[in-house]
Amino acid sequence: xxxxxxxxxxxxxxxxxxxxxxxxxxxxxxxxxxxxxxxxxxxxxxxxxxxxxxxxxxxxxxxxxxxxxxxxxxxxxxxxxxxxxxxxxxxxxxxxxxxxxxxxxxxxxxxxxxxxxxxxxxxxxxxxxxxxxxxxxxxxxxxxxxxxxxxxxxxxxxxxxxxxxxxxxxxxxxxxxxxxxxxxxxxxxxxxxxxxxxxxxxxxxxxxxxxxxxxxxxxxxxxxxxxxxxxxxxxxxxxxxxxxxxxxxxxxxxxxxxxxxxxxxxxxxxxxxxxxxxxxxxxxxxxxxxxxxxxxxxxxxxxxxxxxxxxxxxxxxxxxxxxxxxxxxxxxxxxxxxxxxxxxxxxxxxxxxxxxxxxxxxxxxxxxxxxxxxxxxxxxxxxxxxxxxxxxxxxxxxxxxxxxxxxxxxxxxxxxxxxxxxxxxxxxxxxxxxxxxxxxxxxxxxxxxxxxxxxxxxxxxxxxxxxxxxxxx
Amino acid sequence: xxxxxxxxxxxxxxxxxxxxxxxxxxxxxxxxxxxxxxxxxxxxxxxxxxxxxxxxxxxxxxxxxxxxxxxxxxxxxxxxxxxxxxxxxxxxxxxxxxxxxxxxxxxxxxxxxxxxxxxxxxxxxxxxxxxxxxxxxxxxxxxxxxxxxxxxxxxxxxxxxxxxxxxxxxxxxxxxxx
Numbered sequence: 001x002x003x004x005x006x007x008x009x010x011x012x013x014x015x016x017x018x019x020x021x022x023x024x025x026x027x028x029x030x031x032x033x034x035x036x037x038x039x040x041x042x043x044x045x046x047x048x049x050x051x052x053x054x055x056x057x058x059x060x061x062x063x064x065x066x067x068x069x070x071x072x073x074x075x076x077x078x079x080x081x082x083x084x085x086x087x088x089x090x091x092x093x094x095x096x097x098x099x100x101x102x103x104x105x106x107x108x109x110x111x112x113x114x115x116x117x118x119x120x121x122x123x124x125x126x127x128x129x130x131x132x133x134x135x136x137x138x139x140x141x142x143x144x145x146x147x148x149x150x151x152x153x154x155x156x157x158x159x160x161x162x163x164x165x166x167x168x169x170x171x172x173x174x175x176x177x178x179x180x181x182x183x184x185x186x187x188x189x190x191x192x193x194x195x196x197x198x199x200x201x202x203x204x205x206x207x208x209x210x211x212x213x214x215x216x217x218x219x220x221x222x223x224x225x226x227x228x229x230x231x232x233x234x235x236x237x238x239x240x241x242x243x244x245x246x247x248x249x250x251x252x253x254x255x256x257x258x259x260x261x262x263x264x265x266x267x268x269x270x271x272x273x274x275x276x277x278x279x280x281x282x283x284x285x286x287x288x289x290x291x292x293x294x295x296x297x298x299x300x301x302x303x304x305x306x307x308x309x310x311x312x313x314x315x316x317x318x319x320x321x322x323x324x325x326x327x328x329x330x331x332x333x334x335x336x337x338x339x340x341x342x343x344x345x346x347x348x349x350x351x352x353x354x355x356x357x358x359x360x361x362x363x364x365x366x367x368x369x370x371x372x373x374x375x376x377x378x379x380x381x382x383x384x385x386x387x388x389x390x391x392x393x394x395x396x397x398x399x400x401x402x403x404x405x406x407x408x409x410x411x412x413x414x415x416x417x418x419x420x421x422x423x424x425x426x427x428x429x430x431x432x433x434x435x436x437x438x439x440x441x442x443x444x445x446x447x448x449x450x451x452x453x454x455x456x457x458x459x460x461x462x463x464x465x466x467x468x469x470x471x472x473x
Numbered sequence: 474x475x476x477x478x479x480x481x482x483x484x485x486x487x488x489x490x491x492x493x494x495x496x497x498x499x500x501x502x503x504x505x506x507x508x509x510x511x512x513x514x515x516x517x518x519x520x521x522x523x524x525x526x527x528x529x530x531x532x533x534x535x536x537x538x539x540x541x542x543x544x545x546x547x548x549x550x551x552x553x554x555x556x557x558x559x560x561x562x563x564x565x566x567x568x569x570x571x572x573x574x575x576x577x578x579x580x581x582x583x584x585x586x587x588x589x590x591x592x593x594x595x596x597x598x599x600x601x602x603x604x605x606x607x608x609x610x611x612x613x614x615x616x617x618x619x620x621x622x623x624x625x626x627x628x629x630x631x632x633x634x635x636x637x638x639x640x641x642x643x644x645x646x647x648x649x650x651x
Binding site: 009010011012013016026027028029030032033034037040041042044045046047048049051052055057060061063064065067068069071072073 | 490491493494497498499500501502503504505506507508509510511513515518519522523526542543545546550608609612613614615616617633634637
């Protein structure tokens with residue numbers, strides 16, 4: 001029965017048990033409840049018991065009391081250590097466990113170390129390395145090592161004990177073989193990151209390497225079955241797909257450095273300057289690592305800079321109107337390019353920019369450069385003198401038929417002036433007839449030569465349209 | 474019979490486990506209950522009781538603890554939360570944040586100034602007023618109050634708790650002005 005005074009220190013087991021069992025009188029219940037309002041400890045305790053009605057509070061309490069009594073009557077903490085030690089010894093010689101920390105890039109180091117391992121084996125001496133790489137070529141692990149520390153304890157011929165302490169990695173093992181199931185089993189609990197101490201004995205004659213685990217912290221329900229399995233299968237140094245381990249005998253630092261070197265993919269920086277045939281820089285040129293989405297464009301000064309993975313990569317330089325170039329990087333770090341015009345591409349381009357009336361400030365730097373360097377194709381002496389030529393010719397030689405029929409008007413012509421300034425593909429877009437079209441054509445073909453237009457300072461084929469006016473003299 | 478404070482002091486000096494056992498004994502079922510609440514597992518809760526005891530062995534020699542009950546409660550809760558985090562990992566988002574302050578409810582309660590109690594009770598909302606009166610003045614238990622008012626049990630608890638809080642605020646403000 002709970003005390004009846006108003007301020008209870010705390011609720012007894014009996015009180016709680018009865019309260020929850022509705023065995024208290026109303027008044028008693030009130031007292032309990034009043035206490036609970038003030039006592040969060042008791043409140044929470046009651047909540048806990050409420051969710052486990054099957055638990056006999058009094059009985060559990062007694063059991064716990066006994067435990068504490070045992071605990072408190074022990075001879076200090078040596079006892080605990082003693083227990084821990086004996087458990088450790090028991091487990092020490094009955095567990096086997098293998099870890100695999102190898103990253104994709106680490107295969108090299110592991111095979112290297114494995115070679116070292118097999119060499120001393122043949123001599124029958126103790127192994128230097130603890131690595132047994134059992135990868136099959138198709139088997140690729142993607143595991144990130146957390147830490148590998150190794151301490152070497154002494155060295156006797158056959159009984160070389162090496163203790164390895166490491167943290168279980170949180171891994172995503174993606175493998176298919178049986179051995180991997182074992183690993184997968186162990187790594188099922190992805191949050192498991194307890195420390196595990198490993199020991200390894202030297203090789204026996206038939207190159208069987210045993211790796212052992214000592215778990216001194218806690219009993220490990222996850223690892224135990226796995227370890228047993230592995231133990232029963234044994235491990236060979238050759239690539240048998242039963243178990244896999246990778247330990248480095250190098251010091252932790254060395255190993256880490258090795259890992260870093262293998263893991264890191266050193267990026268190479270390539271840079272250079274892109275210019276045109278005349279040596280002027282070309283901005284806005286696309287520089288791409290072929291086959292990737294890695295790329296950049298050249299700056300206003302024609303300079304570019306890129307990170308590439310290997311010398312096997314190819315850089316592609318492209319710009320509309322210019323011939324695309326590809327360069328194997330090899331061991332260069334500076335690649336300068338000179339790009340020339342691609343005539344065939346540009347023949348379809350109609351140059352429409354006019355120097356007059358365009359606001360300089362609105363355009364990007366590329367445009368303004370183009371503006372300066374681009375010119376339209378035109379007759380030698382300019383359109384003005386050309387018009388005079390036409391006028392004079394027509395005055396002297398107006399088409400007869402048109403003359404007879406009082407025909408006048410405009411004939412619109414289109415042609416291509418190639419990069420050499422030659423007239424190509426001259427045709428009449430809009431004609432008058434009555435001999436005017438033919439006369440116009442004749443006049444152009446026999447007329448003054450033309451000067452090729454330029455794009456970015458490069459003579460380029462261009463399409464030109466103009467109109468010849470037929471005015472009756 | 475030594476008081477808790479004295480036992481604590483003595484333990485700190487001597488490290489005598491038997492003393493600690495004596496101190497811990499009356500609270501063990503409460504620790505069990507709280508552990509059950511958080512860990513939701515009988516075995517874990519029982520382990521927790523022992524583990525927390527181990528903790529006590531160390532911590533009580535290190536720290537100066539005045540309110541053992543409060544300290545024990547906080548320790549228990551933190552232990553449970555850590556355990557939950559450890560076993561369930563980050564997926565369990567319902568873990569409350571850890572609390573390090575020691576609740577002092579019990580002491581506050583005693584200081585209620587009865588002078589203003591009656592006045593303040595009248596300022597309460599009807600439901601709260603009713604429940605407070607039934608609980609404190611007529612000393613009825615929850616079940617009785619449920620029967621009398623036809624409120625749900627949860628509501629009754631809620632009214633009483635909120636009413637109590639409002640009373641406290643009211644009384645304090647009146648005391649301050651006085």
